Amino acid sequence: MTLALPGQEHVPKWLLDDLKKQPKSTTNTTCELRVMGTDEVMTCPVKQSTSVLEIKMFLAMKLGIDPGVMSVVTKQGCSWRIQTDSEEIARKVMVKGIKSFKRERHKWPSPIAIIGTGHAGLRQAMFFLKHKEYNFIVYDRKALVGGTSWIDQANTTSKLQTELGTYHLQYDEDNPVPKNMSTWPSTAELLQHFREVSEEYGIMPYCKMCTNIKEIKIKTGTKQEVQAEMQQRGWATQTYTLTLEPTDGTGDGRGDNIGATGAPCEDVDHSAVIMYPGNLTIPKxxxxxxxxxxxxxxxxxxxxxxxxxxxxxxxxxxxxxxxxxxxxxxxxxxxxxxxxxxxxxxxxxxxxxxxxxxxxxxxxxxxxxxxxxxxxxxxxxxxxxxxxxxxxxxxxxxxxxxxxxxxxxxxxxxxxxxxxxxxxxxxxxxxxxxxxxxxxxxxxxxxxxxxxxxxxGFNGNFDVDRLMNVKQMMGFWPDEDFRRYLIAEPIGVNATNFGGTSFSPGVRVW
Ligand SMILES: Cc1cc2nc3c(=O)[nH]c(=O)nc-3n(C[C@H](O)[C@H](O)[C@H](O)COP(=O)(O)OP(=O)(O)OC[C@H]3O[C@@H](n4cnc5c(N)ncnc54)[C@H](O)[C@@H]3O)c2cc1C
Missing domain, CATH: 3.50.50.60 (FAD/NAD(P)-binding domain)
Known part of the structure; x- marks a missing residue:
């Protein structure tokens, strides 16, 4: 295990240097870690010479916490003592300062916003529900789920090009094999499929339809607050205020037709924004x-x-x-x-x-x-x-x-x-x-x-970049902000290996 891990800023440099200099035994062994006050045990493969600090770093990385909050306690004779960071880790220890070896889910103060109830947005919602994340709202300017691709662009004569397999919305290793789709379903069949699955899997109560997201304002704390949070955990709180514009449900992804009713807009705070706007939006x-x-x-x-x-x-x-x-x-x-x-x-x-x-x-x-x-x-x-x-x-x-x-x-x-x-x-x-x-x-x-x-063919819609305040994309994250996530399907092919010709469960993590 190397010491080049996050959180090292809490460790004095002399200690790191000292650890590097010491001769190391490379004999493999194991160490039993127990969360203090619980029965939760983890057996960790270690070297004879693995230090307490290295184990703390490993746990800090796994749990996403500061290594400084943990102490490692071992039994020596008839008493317990705290091991120092530079010591070799004992074979049986208790870890104080954590509740579990499982990473604690971060509790966001405001809900996460998902924009778009096309195939991709619905899949994201389904993923959240599967992982028991209930603090989210899915918005769409349309009245029905299914997205611009199938509600607007496709003709009634259109069919899914790809066959069966993974295009089912509920296709997932934990779900029963889906059977409710013909081999090359038509537009109408697909839209029915999206509606049925959204109902069956409980997505609809999380959807706020007929709602165009008109603007997203990003709010940060004061300079001092940001500095304090950055020092403490490496990232600062941001709030995304979404301006919700009521629509009559006829809007689409082209931007020239939002379907706004003229009813007053409403501002709602969110802790993160995930947008799946589609890419088949503006026909050339x-x-x-x-x-x-x-x-x-x-x-x-x-x-x-x-x-x-x-x-x-x-x-x-x-x-x-x-x-x-x-x-x-x-x-x-x-x-x-x-x-x-x-x-x-x-x-x-x-x-x-x-x-x-x-x-x-x-x-x-x-x-x-x-x-x-x-x-x-x-x-x-x-x-x-x-x-x-x-x-x-x-x-x-x-x-x-x-x-x-x-x-x-x-x-x-x-x-x-x-x-x-x-x-x-x-x-x-x-x-x-x-x-x-x-x-x-x-x-x-x-x-x-x-x-x-x-x-x-189609052009993408620059309104999406403006809405998401994109200056530059870093992967799927505008301006490297991990709370803003933006994915639109690729309109071309650029590949050396071919994992699929269709949307799949992987669509969420392209
Ligand atoms: C005829 C046809 C055949 C196809 N065949 C296949 C195939 O065989 N296999 C395959 O994998 N793919 C196929 N596709 C591609 C298809 O586009 C994708 O499979 C998928 O449906 C795209 O879903 P999406 O969620 O990314 O986007 P979309 O379906 O475009 O949904 C985006 C949603 O976001 C909403 N939205 C956008 N901006 C806002 C905003 N500001 N506020 C509120 N709501 C907003 C829109 O209203 C829309 O409902 C086909 C497409 C067509 C048209």
Whole structure:
């Protein structure tokens, strides 16, 4: 055990130096520690020469307390005596000054705020309940749980891309295996799932819906108070005052629609703020030159703004090659379009169904090279070489690979089958303009189409940074503040190993 542990500032330097100089026995043995006044015992592997101070440091780190509050007592003859810090720890000791070897839960003066009742926020709430943390409130500007992704962005024709496995909200090693979801659930099924599980697992009483968090003010103590707390425990108390704005429940993650009712706002203090705002919030929009001359349907094909019945028997130009574009190809095929073109500057990798399944059911993450190898049969069908894609960065021997693309994998086999059958063609080009039922490309090629679906992806929402007072992110913590935690799902892929293609219980701790 080294002495480079927190709390050393309480130990005189001469003692640390002295401990380092002493010759040490390296014989292994054990030491029985008992919490004074209780039956709680812990057996600790030690060296013959392990000092009392080292054990105190170990306990201090484990329990998150100051080593100075503990004394170690041992029996010598018929009497008990306190061991000094520099002594070798006795084989049987009692520890005075602690209540247990388990870390005491910190009691926050005000509740913890969770912002967002999408998949991620609900999972956080479930985690708190599982660990018996009841001092929290979950806020959302919407009237129902499920989040922007599934309530707003997804179409009624949308389905979960990934399959079963871990997307169940209640998926957890301590819960019974969830059975209440079909293999590729639809938007409606997923929303029902979120509602049912939130009710069943007791999350709803902690939710305050129809509440937009308008502002977060951070309050600290006086300079002297902060200094005193910093010296005592290394961190100072902060309070987060959330301004709650009542809404009619129609708000979404885009920021331009909060659904505010105009009713007065209310300020509420919280001790910590966890925000899961989602990332599929602001769809990228871009008007094409000549759109007014198109004489057909043009849509962003999101938020139910398009009736897919209109693609039946038609030629469709899908602009984009991200996950939503791949999903739209599937929907167009389900509605029997005559021909689809996917027009993109460069192709992103799409993931065959079986590979997604393989990745999600694996105990250990699948390596990049194995993932690429598993892609091959479907890509061979199309004559595409996935290793040549812009997002694939491999060494010469292809034993190491990183996939880095701005879009998540579109998952499913319809993409591959439709391309293999020739009813879909991926065209790598740029749009120059559109004219009556035609899309003109920079290369000079002209595609005939009666429908254009513009799937340009999403932008994040800077309102979130402003709300959370972010100057810089340190991991998931704005400005290194451990009481502010902010996670939005990644919109792309950047990985060398693949542990999952789906949200999972791990979503809370990305
Ligand atoms: C069509 C489609 C298919 C998908 N398929 C898959 C898939 O197969 N597998 C997969 O893992 N993922 C998939 N996803 C991704 C999906 O986005 C995530 O799985 C997940 O639903 C995101 O949840 P979230 O909680 O992070 O965010 P969101 O669902 O966006 O929820 C964020 C919530 O925060 C609330 N909020 C934000 N700001 C505030 C504020 N200031 N005050 C109050 N409330 C606020 C919003 O109202 C919203 O309810 C898909 C998404 C779509 C749209």
């Amino acid at each position: 929009r871009c008007e094409l030159p000549g759109e007014d001359t198109f004489e057909g349907e043009i849509s962003y094909a999101i938020m139910n703004d398009f009736d897919y019945g209109k693609v039946t028997g038609k030629q469709v130009a899908i602009l984009g090659h991200g996950a939503f574009a791949v999903e739209n190809l599937r929907t167009c095929m389900e509605f029997s379009c005559r021909q689809a073109y996917m027009v993109c500057r460069r192709k992103n990798l799409a993931c065959p169904r079986v590979v997604s399944w393989f990745i999600n059911q694996s105990v250990h993450p699948i390596s990049g090279p194995l993932t690429m190898k598993s892609f091959l049969p479907m890509y061979n069908l199309l004559g595409y070489d996935p290793w040549a894609y812009h997002s694939v960065h491999a060494n010469e021997k292809r034993t190491n690979v990183t996939i880095n693309q701005k879009s998540r994998f579109g998952i499913g086999d319809v993409y591959f089958v439709a391309n293999a059958m020739g009813i879909c063609e991926v065209v790598e080009d740029e749009i120059k303009r559109v004219s009556a039922q035609h899309v003109h490309l920079q290369s000079g090629r002209k595609l005939e189409a009666q429908v254009i679906l513009k799937l340009y």
